[in-house]
Amino acid sequence: MKAYVFPGQGAQFVGMGKDLYETNSTAKEMFEKANEVLGFRITDLMFAGTDEDLRQTKVTQPAIFLHSVILAKTMGDQFKPDMVAGHSLGEFSALVAAGALSFEDGLILVSKRAQAMQKACEATPSTMAAVLALPDGKVEEVCAGIMDEVVVAANYNCPGQIVISGSVPGIDRACEQLLAAGAKRALKLKVGGAFHSPLMEPARAELAEAINHTTFCKPVCPVYQNVNAEPQTDPEAIKSNLIAQLTAPVRWTQTVMNMIADGADSFTEIGPGAVLQGLVKKVSKEMVTEGIQ
Structure with a gap:
């Protein structure tokens, strides 16, 4: 097909x-x-x-x-x-x-x-970041743990590649924590906002x-x-x-x-x-x- x-x-x-x-x-x-x-x-x-x-x-x-x-x-x-x-x-x-x-x-x-x-x-300063080589569940767990900012998994692109989306401070903190958790990369993208959030x-x-x-x-x-x-x-x-x-x-x-x-x-x-x-x-x-x- x-x-x-x-x-x-x-x-x-x-x-x-x-x-x-x-x-x-x-x-x-x-x-x-x-x-x-x-x-x-x-x-x-x-x-x-x-x-x-x-x-x-x-x-x-x-x-x-x-x-x-x-x-x-x-x-x-x-x-x-x-x-x-x-x-x-x-x-x-x-x-x-x-x-x-x-x-x-x-x-x-x-x-x-x-x-x-x-x-x-x-209306709201926001951004996205690509996260490589972490299980989906771990990325979701880190995002959910940042309670005072909006941070969510936005694109499940392929196994081992997720894009997260949210406020600028939230994404900065998430990237630090995801790298500490073993992500190969947690790289902010050149986008104007937090799409799919x-x-x-x-x-x-x-x-x-x-x-x-x-x-x-x-x-x-x-x-x-x-x-x-x-x-x-x-x-x-x-x-x-x-x-x-x-x-x-x-x-x-x-x-x-x-x-x-x-x-x-x-x-x-x-x-x-x-x-x-x-x-x-x-x-x-x-x-x-x-x-x-």
Whole structure:
């Protein structure tokens, strides 16, 4: 069975989507539609902007979404997923590619999500850190022990790699304690806020309203969602899980394991970068992976 996966924030690069725009009329039409929907020429920033331009959350998230979704759409009949999943932002790409959301609605939600997250980041100084080579349970225990600050496990990326999220003082203390507990690394990331933590609650509330006013359809195949790593096809359940996603951890390790248990024998990453292919291989060395970008 063929699984398709879609990358999240951090996979962006200058020039992303340019060849697609120049060589495929369907892609060009979709990119121009995106410029119209967003109210600014995101294509100018994607194709010829600076790294700094692309790092703006309001640009990064729609840019990665557009690159991924337009790639999937231009595959035509070759895109025949048995199951799909996306990492954080990538879940929106997966939902559009699988037909649960229209292209325009997906783009509008991603844009609103990016702006709401940016506001939440500005409201409270916060950050994230990558933790390597400690069991999940130990990382959770250290986070839970920091009582007076927000610190939580945010991304279960693969065995031995967790990203934690929270207040700046909380993350600093957690990193010290995790290194003392035997972590190979506990490295703060260059991000603007504590994604997938309780500090994203204002963004979750704002996005919930937008999601609840958006039409979702039954996807063409199961979508494995971040919050519980389970396959879903019911539109109302998909909406509920998508709303919960901003303040809940991304259970990527569990997602990949569940997809394999349910019969996935190959994973194709659609969109910029190759991060998810690497994470899949760390869950299962034998798994066949490829990327389309």
